[in-house]
Amino acid sequence: MPTPPETTLSAQEATALCLTLAHAAPETFGGILLRGPLCPERTRLLARLEGSRRLPLGVETDRLVGGLDLTATLESGRPTMMAGLLSGNEPFIIVPSAERLSPETVGILSRFLDGQANSPDGTRLQARPLILLDEGEADDPRVDPRLAERVAFILPSNAPDEPLVRLAEDWRSVDLPDAIAADLAAAAVALGVSSMRTTLQVVAAAKAIAALRGTSVVTQEDATRAALLVLAPRATRLPSEDPAVDPAPQTPEETDDKPEGEPGGDGPAADRVVDAVVASIDPDVLSGLQTASLARANAGRAGQIVKGGRGRPTGVRQGIPGRAGRLALVETLTAAAPWRRLRAPAEASRIPVRRDDLRIRRTRSKGATLTIFCVDASGSQAFARMAEAKGAVERVLAKAYVRRDEVALVAFRKESAEVLLPPTPSLTRAKRALAALPAGGGTPLAAGLIAGLRLAIGAAREGLEPTLLVLTDGRANVPLSGVGRAQATEDALAAARTIRRNAIGAVLIDTGTRPGAAAATLAQEMGARYVPLRIADAAAIEAAVARPSAAPSSVRTTASPVA
Amino acid sequence: MATFPFAALVGQDDMKRALTAVAIDPTIGGVLIFGDRGTGKSTAVRALAASLPTMAAFEGCRYRCDPANPTEAGACPDKERAGKKTKIPVPVVDLPLGVTEDRVVGALDLERALATGEKLFEPGLLARAHRGFLYIDEVNLLEDHIVDILLDVAASGINVVEREGLSVRHPARFVIVGSGNPEEGELRPQLLDRFGLAVEVKTPADIPTRVEIIKRRDAFERDPEGFFETYRKAGERHRRRILAARRLLPEVETSDEILGLVAAIGMALGTDGARGELTMMRASRTFAAYDGRKTVTDADVRGAAPFALTHRLRRDPLDETGSAARVDRALKSVFEADADAA
Numbered sequence: 004m005p006t007p008p009e010t011t012l013s014a015q016e017a018t019a020l021c022l023t024l025a026h027a028a029p030e031t032f033g034g035i036l037l038r039g040p041l042c043p044e045r046t047r048l049l050a051r052l053e054g055s056r057r058l059p060l061g062v063e064t065d066r067l068v069g070g071l072d073l074t075a076t077l078e079s080g081r082p083t084m085m086a087g088l089l090s091g092n093e094p095f096i097i098v099p100s101a102e103r104l105s106p107e108t109v110g111i112l113s114r115f116l117d118g119q120a121n122s123p124d125g126t127r128l129q130a131r132p133l134i135l136l137d138e139g140e141a142d143d144p145r146v147d148p149r150l151a152e153r154v155a156f157i158l159p160s161n162a163p164d165e166p167l168v169r170l171a172e173d174w175r176s177v178d179l180p181d182a183i184a185a186d187l188a189a190a191a192v193a194l195g196v197s198s199m200r201t202t203l204q205v206v207a208a209a210k211a212i213a214a215l216r217g218t219s220v221v222t223q224e225d226a227t228r229a230a231l232l233v234l235a236p237r238a239t240r241l242p243s244e245d246p247a248v249d250p251a252p253q254t255p256e257e258t259d260d261k262p263e264g265e266p267g268g269d270g271p272a273a274d275r276v277v278d279a280v281v282a283s284i285d286p287d288v289l290s291g292l293q294t295a296s297l298a299r300a301n302a303g304r305a306g307q308i309v310k311g312g313r314g315r316p317t318g319v320r321q322g323i324p325g326r327a328g329r330l331a332l333v334e335t336l337t338a339a340a341p342w343r344r345l346r347a348p349a350e351a352s353r354i355p356v357r358r359d360d361l362r363i364r365r366t367r368s369k370g371a372t373l374t375i376f377c378v379d380a381s382g383s384q385a386f387a388r389m390a391e392a393k394g395a396v397e398r399v400l401a402k403a404y405v406r407r408d409e410v411a412l413v414a415f416r417k418e419s420a421e422v423l424l425p426p427t428p429s430l431t432r433a434k435r436a437l438a439a440l441p442a443g444g445g446t447p448l449a450a451g452l453i454a455g456l457r458l459a460i461g462a463a464r465e466g467l468e469p470t471l472l473v474l475t476d477g478r479a480n481v482p483l484s485g486v487g488r489a490q491a492t493e494d495a496l497a498a499a500r501t502i503r504r505n506a507i508g509a510v511l512i513d514t515g516t517r518p519g520a521a522a523a524t525l526a527q528e529m530g531a532r533y534v535p536l537r538i539a540d541a542a543a544i545e546a547a548v549a550r551p552s553a554a555p556s557s558v559r560t561t562a563s564p565v566a
Numbered sequence: 567m568a569t570f571p572f573a574a575l576v577g578q579d580d581m582k583r584a585l586t587a588v589a590i591d592p593t594i595g596g597v598l599i600f601g602d603r604g605t606g607k608s609t610a611v612r613a614l615a616a617s618l619p620t621m622a623a624f625e626g627c628r629y630r631c632d633p634a635n636p637t638e639a640g641a642c643p644d645k646e647r648a649g650k651k652t653k654i655p656v657p658v659v660d661l662p663l664g665v666t667e668d669r670v671v672g673a674l675d676l677e678r679a680l681a682t683g684e685k686l687f688e689p690g691l692l693a694r695a696h697r698g699f700l701y702i703d704e705v706n707l708l709e710d711h712i713v714d715i716l717l718d719v720a721a722s723g724i725n726v727v728e729r730e731g732l733s734v735r736h737p738a739r740f741v742i743v744g745s746g747n748p749e750e751g752e753l754r755p756q757l758l759d760r761f762g763l764a765v766e767v768k769t770p771a772d773i774p775t776r777v778e779i780i781k782r783r784d785a786f787e788r789d790p791e792g793f794f795e796t797y798r799k800a801g802e803r804h805r806r807r808i809l810a811a812r813r814l815l816p817e818v819e820t821s822d823e824i825l826g827l828v829a830a831i832g833m834a835l836g837t838d839g840a841r842g843e844l845t846m847m848r849a850s851r852t853f854a855a856y857d858g859r860k861t862v863t864d865a866d867v868r869g870a871a872p873f874a875l876t877h878r879l880r881r882d883p884l885d886e887t888g889s890a891a892r893v894d895r896a897l898k899s900v901f902e903a904d905a906d907a908a
Contacts, residue, residue, distance in 0.1 A: 031787075064664060071676060082676050082677045105664070106663050106664065106704070106707055107662070107663050107664025108664075110662050110663040110664065110703065110704065111662065111664075113703075114660065114662065114703075117608070119608075119660060148603065149603065149704070152603055152604060175787050175788050176788055179780075179781075179784050181777070181781070184777050184780045184781055184784070185773065185777050187780070188773050188776040188777045188780060189773050191776075192771075192773060192776070197602070197769045197771075198602075198603065198604045198769065199604045199605060199606075199769055199770070199776065199779060200603070200604035201604075202776060202779075202780065203779070203780060203783050206780050206783075206784065207787075210784075319666065320666065320667055320711060321667060341674055341676045341679035342674075342679065344679075344683040345679070345683055345685060359729055
C-alpha cells in the first residue's frame with residue numbers, strides 16, 4: 004500500500020482550531036477542556052481570551068441563570084432581578100475547577116450548551132463556549148462526563164497561545180461526501196470512541212476545517228485533521244487490540260455506491276485516518292489507554308462524590324434550622340421579603356420573618372457511609388480463599404445496596420495496591436470490579452492498607468463515614484520499598500497503626516486457611532474488629548461491618564480482637 | 567432552533583415505541599429511558615411532543631386546563647384567564663437537578679407581592695407540564711424531597727399547595743420521562759414503579775447506522791426547514807396514527823386468553839403487585855390500536871412485556887442475569903407452554 008504523506012497537526016494549529024471552532028459554533032462544539040496544572044502557558048492563553056467571563060468557584064444556580072437580587076429588592080421595595088452570569092455576551096465562559104462542579108451546575112451548564120437553559124423570566128440563554136479548567140491529578144475525580152462529552156476539544160493546559168481566525172458563517176453548507184462520513188464513523192469506533200455526540204462533533208469539525216481552507220467539499224485530509232483534533236484525545240483503545248471492530252471489514256455498504264476514485268471511503272482510507280491519530284498519540288499515553296478508559300468510566304460517579312462535598316451545601320429548602328441543616332440567611336430573607344407589606348404594613352423598615360420563611364442549607368446527608376473493601380489478591384490468597392472472600396464481599400455489598408451506601412474497592416497484589424473502584428453507590432459496578440479482580444503474586448499488605456486509608460480519609464473529609472473492610476491472611480511479604488521481606492511485616496504494622504491513629508473504623512477478616520497470629524496482631528494494631536473467615540458466615544461479617552471497632556468519635560479505644 | 571423531526575430519528579425503536587405508547591394512552595404512566603449518553607433521549611421526547619397535535623386551552627390560563635373537561639376548567643385557580651379558547655403545543659418541561667421545591671410546585675408571585683402587596687400564586691413546573699411531558703435528565707440523581715413531590719402528584723394528578731395562607735389546587739397530569747444511567751446511582755424502587763414503561767438505549771454499534779445518523783444530522787443542520795419538509799409526510803402519518811389509535815383505544819378488546827397470558831407472564835416472573843400486569847395490558851392495547859386493530863394479539867403482549875416489566879422485577883442484587891434476560895426467559899417459557907397447550 005503506498006504510504007500517503009502523513010497528516011499531522013501542530014500544537015499551534017490545534018489550539019487555533021479549537022478556539023476558532025468553539026467560538027464560532029458553541030452549540031455544536033461546546034468548548035474546550037483544558038487539562039493539566041496551572042502553568043504560564045495557560046495564563047497566557049486565558050489572557051488571550053480577554054473579555055471572557057470567569058465563573059466564581061462554587062457558583063450557585065441563581066448566579067448562573069439569574070434570580071432575585073435581594074439587596075436591590077429590599078432597597079427599592081420592588082423586585083429587582085439580577086442577570087445571570089450565563090446571560091451576558093462574553094466570547095467565552097471560563098469554568099475553573101471544572102472537576103469539582105456540583106451536579107446541579109453540571110446540569111445547568113449542559114443544558115446551556117444544548118441551548119435548553121432559560122433565565123427565570125423564560126428567555127432562552129444563548130449557548131456560548133465553555134473553557135473547562137481541569138487541574139485534577141491522575142487519581143482525582145474527573146470532569147463530569149455529561150459536561151466532558153459536550154465539549155468537543157481537549158487540550159493540555161500548556162497549549163500554546165494562538166489567535167482565533169474567522170470561520171465563514173456558512174461553514175455548515177460545506178459538502179460532506181458519504182465516504183468521508185463513513186471514514187470518520189469507522190475511525191471513531193476503531194479508536195473506542197463510542198459516543199455519537201463526539202462522532203457528530205468530529206464530522207462538524209471536518210466541515211469547519213474545510214471551510215477554513217476555503218473549499219466547499221470535505222477531503223480526507225480535513226477528516227484526518229478533525230480526527231486528530233477531536234478523536235485523538237479521547238481514544239480509549241488501539242484498533243489492533245480488537246480486530247472485531249477494525250474499521251476495514253466493517254466499512255458500510257454505502258461506500259459501494261459512490262463513484263470510484265473519490266478520495267477516502269474504503270477501508271484503507273479509514274485506516275489512514277486512524278493511523279494518523281495513532282501516530283499522533285504519545286507512546287506513554289498509549290500504554291495507559293486501557294486505564295484511561297477505566298478512569299473515564301469511573302468519572303461520572305467520582306464527580307458525584309463531590310456533590311456539595313468539601314463541606315459545600317447540597318441545596319436549600321424550607322425547614323427549621325437544627326437537625327436538618329443550618330439556617331440559610333439570604334434565602335430566608337428572600338422568602339420573607341415579599342410578605343413585608345402584607346404582614347407589617349406599618350413597619351416598612353423591618354422584615355418580619357415567620358416560621359414558614361425559614362430556609363435551611365442542607366449539607367450531605369448525615370450517616371452516609373462508605374465501605375472500603377481492601378482485598379488481598381496475592382497468590383496465597385488467590386488459590387485458597389479468593390472465592391470465599393468474594394462471596395463475603397458480595398454479601399456486604401448486597402447489604403450496602405439496601406442501605407444505599409457507597410462502596411469502594413482496593414486490591415493489592417504483586418508490588419502495589421490499586422483502587423479498582425472509587426467510591427460508588429453502584430452495586431453493578433462494584434460487582435463487576437470484583438468479578439474481574441485479578442489475583443496472584445506477592446502480598447504488599449502495607450501498600451494496600453495505605454491505599455484504603457487514603458480513600459477513607461478522603462471520604463471522611465467529604466462527610467461520609469468510612470469503614471475499612473480488610474480481607475487478608477495478614478502475611479505480608481512485599482514492603483513499601485518493594486524489596487526486603489523482613490521489612491514487609493514492619494511496614495504493614497506501621498500502616499495499621501496509622502489507620503488506628505486516624506480513627507478509621509475497621510474490620511479485618513482473616514482469610515487464611517489457618518487463621519492465626521499474623522492477622523490477629525494486625526487487627527489489634529489497626530484497632531480493627533477481627534473476624535476469621537473460617538467461622539465467619541456472611542451474617543457475622545455483616546454484623547462486624549455494622550459495628551466496626553473504632554468509631555470516629557472514640558479515637559483511642561483499644562479494640563480487642565474478637566476471636 | 568427547529569426541532570429534529572421524530573420520524574427522522576435513526577434506530578432506537580424501543581424508545582420510539584414506548585414514547586408512542588404513552589402518547590396514545592398517558593395513563594400508562596411515565597417512561598424511563600436508561601443507558602448511554604448522547605443517544606438522543608432528550609431529542610426524542612421533544613420531537614415526539616412537537617409531532618403531536620396542538621391542544622385546546624384557555625387563552626392566558628397558566629394551568630393549561632382542558633376546556634373539554636368541565637370539572638377541571640371549572641375549578642381552574644387562574645381567575646385572570648380570558649374565556650377565549652386557543653391552541654397550544656404539547657409542553658415538554660425540563661426538571662433540572664437541584665431545582666427548589668418552590669419552583670416545582672409553585673410559590674408566591676414575588677413580583678406582585680412586592681409591587682402591590684397582592685398575594686398571588688405563581689404556578690411552578692408541575693403546572694407547566696400539565697397535559698404534556700415532564701423530562702428529567704439524570705433522574706437517579708434527583709434529590710429525595712423532589713422525588714417525594716413527584717410521587718405524590720403523579721399518583722393523584724393534582725398539585726395541592728398549602729403554605730403561607732396560599733391555598734391552591736390545580737390539575738397536574740403529565741407523562742414523566744426520566745433518563746439516567748443506572749451505573750451512577752440506583753433509582754428508588756417507589757419512583758421506579760411510577761414509570762409505566764422502561765427502555766434501554768444503547769449507542770448504535772454498527773457503522774452503517776452511525777453513518778446514517780451523521781448524514782441526517784448534517785442534512786438537518788444545513789437546512790432545517792428542508793429537512794423537516796423531507797420528513798413531513800412521515801411525521802403526519804405518525805401523528806394521524808396516534809390520533810386514530812386514541813380514538814380506537816376504548817374499543818380495543820382483550821380476550822380472556824390474552825388476560826390469562828398477561829397473568830401467566832406476571833406469575834412466571836413473580837412481579838410484585840398488579841401494576842406491572844396492568845401496564846403490560848395497557849401498552850399491549852396501544853400497540854393494537856396503533857396498528858388499527860381492535861383485538862390484542864399475543865405479539866402485542868410479547869412486545870409490551872419487556873417495557874412493562876424489566877424495571878419491576880424484584881431485584882436480586884447478586885444475580886448476574888440482567889432483568890431483560892429474565893423477562894426474555896419468562897416470555898419464552900410462557901409462550902412455549904401456550905403453544906403446547908394449543
